Amino acid sequence: MLSQKTIDIVKSTAPVLEQRGKDITTHFYKSMFEAHPELLDIFNHANQEKGRQQTALANTVYAAAKYIDQLEVLIPAVTQIAHKHRSLAIKPEHYPIVGEYLLKAIKEVLGDAATDDIINAWAEAYGAIAQVFIDTEANMYKEASEQPGGWLDFKEFEVADKVEESSLITSFYLKPKDGVQLPDFQPGQYITVKFDIPGEKNIVNRQYSLSAAPNSEYYRISVKREADNQPEGKASNYLHDHVNKGDVIEVSAPAGDFYLDVDSDAPVTLISGGVGITPTMSMLETLAVKNSKREVVFIHAARNEEAHAFKEHTKQLVSELENARSFVAYGEKKNQETICDVEGHISAEFLKEVVPANSVCYICGPIPFMGAVIGHLKENGIPEEQIKFEFFGPAVQLS
Known part of the structure; x- marks a missing residue:
């Protein structure tokens, strides 16, 4: 339980975080990756290059400051992010690293305005928020791995078929290499595909929506070819140009909170x-x-x-x-x-x-x-x- 003093201090930082949030998160990612380059094997490089990840984190930090006394308001955002974390195999041991470099970034970007009281309050608040994520993700990992046919982190799938759907989009039919029946998923969810692309220094991860109805035999992803000079093109063009029927790729269990309510009768x-x-x-x-x-x-x-x-x-x-x-x-x-x-x-x-x-x-x-x-x-x-x-x-x- 956060003290009232911590809550008051954190809430008081909301206006400056609204203004300087992206400066802080940009500095945060740069310094964290310099110290821990292994984390580049997890994060989406395209989102980093386009500044989307920095903006998203800035919005999350600002919302955390604004609603630190009403954490229930953040639950939908936490759930959405936790799904992405689970599909990327982000684990509890990553959170202290993020906390360390986030606090350093706040201090270094805001300078003297980031007093010891503010840094200490944010350290306490980050610990509480991180625990919410860790607990939420633990339940997701448990559900993904313990359901019939489920697995933890990544699993090898064979490309059973490759079908051109339009001038830009090609479908890949993926079957588990071990032949085990696939677990159920919600229509609208996505999987993460892990690529070890020749010439790339780091692992490349991309999340793709499943484009077929749930079934026990295969997953289908349908991927748009991006322009060669776009960061997204690194993975999509590799799939289009180099991944063929019979090839093996690594895939996470389905995740995501955007899905059809199959039990509803509403239009x-x-x-x-x-x-x-x-x-x-x-x-x-x-x-x-x-x-x-x-x-x-x-x-x-x-x-x-x-x-x-x-x-x-x-x-x-x-x-x-x-x-x-x-x-x-x-x-x-x-x-x-x-x-x-x-x-x-x-x-x-x-x-x-x-x-x-x-x-x-x-x-x-x-x-x-x-x-x-x-x-x-x-x-x-x-x-x-x-x-x-x-x-x-x-x-x-x-x-």
């Missing part, structure tokens, strides 16, 4: 942009497998028809469902024969017309796309609690 709307179709495709397949009677609306936005993944498969799944409709938005039509429901951006008016007011909406795609869609849904009166969304990478502000 469901699945909205995706680009490769954001991967978790919504898992959800749509699951609804079809279960012969769901729910009202289902599936909306996908792609750059154009060539970039539209799972086009025919979506039509098939929607036709199998009793009460489902699908809509397509293309940023551009390459010819007059191209058929789509929306040309250009999805508008609030379009969503008002096709999304039932009582629908639970699941959204995934590029951040600007999600920000626009979520804004439109709220404008149309869809309550916040009916809007679920997934970030590919660290969570950021959508507004």
Whole structure:
């Protein structure tokens, strides 16, 4: 239990953390990796290079300061981050290292403003918050490893098939090398794939949504080829160019708190942009497998028809469902024969017309796309609690 003095001091630092948070977290990561380069085998280098991890941690530290006396407010964020930590095999022994370099960064960036009282209060607060993460993740590790077919950390999978889904997206069907039946997962969850890429100094980890309905035989990930000069391209292009049928890769057990509530009878709307179709495709397949009677609306936005993944498969799944409709938005039509429901951006008016007011909406795609869609849904009166969304990478502000 934190003392009132500690709570008061930590809360008093919230305004400066809101202003200088990213300076602190940028300094933190730089100094920690210099002292502990082995941690670069865990962290996503693309998120580091783009500054997303620094921003996400800054937001988390600020929220911790603001709500240090109401830690229950942080539980959704803790759960989301803990899922990512569990899928990356982050363990309790990593937390003291993070704490040491975070406190050093606060001191070094804020200088004299970071008094001994402030550093001591933050040390106590960090210990309490770290314990919440450790306890939450311990339960997740236990659940992942003890369920039928489950495992701890990473396990070898063989690429059973490699299928081109569009001009940009290719699917990889992964089967456990030991032949053990796969554990169940929630439609919408992701796995971490570990790469030892020739020429790379460190292990590269990437999280990919599972794009098929849960089954006991295989996982499917559907990966977008990124531009060669993009940090994300390091893993995605390696998969596209060098990982083939018969190859073996290491995979974590499924994780994530963005998933379809399969027990609900409420109408469901699945909205995706680009490769954001991967978790919504898992959800749509699951609804079809279960012969769901729910009202289902599936909306996908792609750059154009060539970039539209799972086009025919979506039509098939929607036709199998009793009460489902699908809509397509293309940023551009390459010819007059191209058929789509929306040309250009999805508008609030379009969503008002096709999304039932009582629908639970699941959204995934590029951040600007999600920000626009979520804004439109709220404008149309869809309550916040009916809007679920997934970030590919660290969570950021959508507004």
